[in-house]
Amino acid sequence: MKGLFVKDFYIVLQNKIFLYITAILFIGMLIVPGQSIYFIVPYLGFMLVTDMLGTISYDEYNNGFKALFTLPITRAQYVREKYVLVLTAGVVIPFVLCAVCAFCGMITFSDLGMIFITLFIITVFMGGIAIPCYLKFGMEKGKIVNVTILMVAIFLITTLSDPQMLLAQKNVLNDPLVLWLAGAAMLLVLGISYAAALKIMAERNFDAAFLPEMPVVDDPDS
Numbered sequence: 001m002k003g004l005f006v007k008d009f010y011i012v013l014q015n016k017i018f019l020y021i022t023a024i025l026f027i028g029m030l031i032v033p034g035q036s037i038y039f040i041v042p043y044l045g046f047m048l049v050t051d052m053l054g055t056i057s058y059d060e061y062n063n064g065f066k067a068l069f070t071l072p073i074t075r076a077q078y079v080r081e082k083y084v085l086v087l088t089a090g091v092v093i094p095f096v097l098c099a100v101c102a103f104c105g106m107i108t109f110s111d112l113g114m115i116f117i118t119l120f121i122i123t124v125f126m127g128g129i130a131i132p133c134y135l136k137f138g139m140e141k142g143k144i145v146n147v148t149i150l151m152v153a154i155f156l157i158t159t160l161s162d163p164q165m166l167l168a169q170k171n172v173l174n175d176p177l178v179l180w181l182a183g184a185a186m187l188l189v190l191g192i193s194y195a196a197a198l199k200i201m202a203e204r205n206f207d208a209a210f211l212p213e214m215p216v217v218d219d220p221d222s
Contacts (some may be wrong), residue, residue, distance in 0.1 A: 001073065022048065042118055046153055079131075082131055091120055127193070135201055
């Protein structure tokens, strides 16, 4: 599975616009004071997850799946790698950057728990719906699903980063039971999505030739 991570890493590096946006958002996290960071961080996670999901499009381009699975990897490993990739991009990377901001005094360490939950909700929603749909219908046929995911994700970012909502979240998160229930719900959604993606990938047919048909040339001796 290491080869899949290396492949996707180089694919992501080709999309320099997302890398520039990530750098700009991180700089904004360090210099923008106040509540703005609670909008920047989820938006950063949103951008990174979108970029990671785009690797599926590269994989399926020109019947690429058939060529990909000639390598010593299984379909289950491919699905697992996509989920790990999305969770790393949407939760781990933004959270680490937030921890850096906390050490720099831009936010308090008590806010990290709320930021983690916000990132986890947005990432599970986006990846949990997008990965099975993209594997089932492809990136082109799944455009309607893609637009719906983007609209709902933007709504979640705007809602969860609202100052009044942030205050309500802080009050709610003081109850440990809420944290356990929220975590269990997200893990359940993630588990259902992962099982669906495994089933979809196992049933997909990649028997179509990925090489172009060679033209038929008449035998001059015939």
